[in-house]
Amino acid sequence: MYTKGKILEEMEKGHIKIEPFHPEQLNPNSYNVRLADELLIYTCNTIDMKKDNPYEIIKIPEKGFLLEPGLLCLGRTVERTENHGCEACIDGRSSVGRLGINVHCTAGFGDNHFKGYWTFEIFSIQPVIIYPFVEIGQIYFYPLEAADGEDVYREHGYKGKYQDNHGVQASMMWKEFLKGDNK
Secondary structure, three states, rough: OOOHHHHHHHHHHHHOOOOOOOHHHHHOOOOOEEEEOEEEEEOOOOOOOOOOOOOEEEEEEOEEEEEOOOOEEEEEEEEEEOOOOEEEEEEEHHHHHHOOOOOOOOOOEOOOOEEEEEEEEEEEEEOOEEOOOOOOEEEEEEEEOOOOOOOOOOOOOOOOOOOOOOOOOOOHHHHHHHOOOOO
């Protein structure tokens, strides 16, 4: 895992980008990321992975939003990141976890050459009020081990479904069913 100094070094080389970057959000081996002021909430009773499910986008008011147990809210980071030559991972901050808030269910990895905003899959164990722009998660970085002759810094046309994303994004798994990827 990269240390604070290594994160700064990789940023100087352009291998890691965090925009906007605030030095006070940098930890000994991670960077705190903030929750933007919008949440995506599915509006159907049953979410179907084969469908583009309906949802609404709500603005988180300054007075906060009551997150109820059993409600999945998708949010995104304020920060846009890029990572080249390393694996980026996201997790919740311990102070947030101690309130019974989970900030991601399973999607905690940013593949090499990912560019974009991170999606939070937010749910809580008990009712809790969340606020916009709070430092809710943290990103940390791992070096990649390459095969002989492989250059981890050279982009190979990574085209993930969520690459160069904007705003909060719902699941696009339904697109895999259209291609026949899930049989």
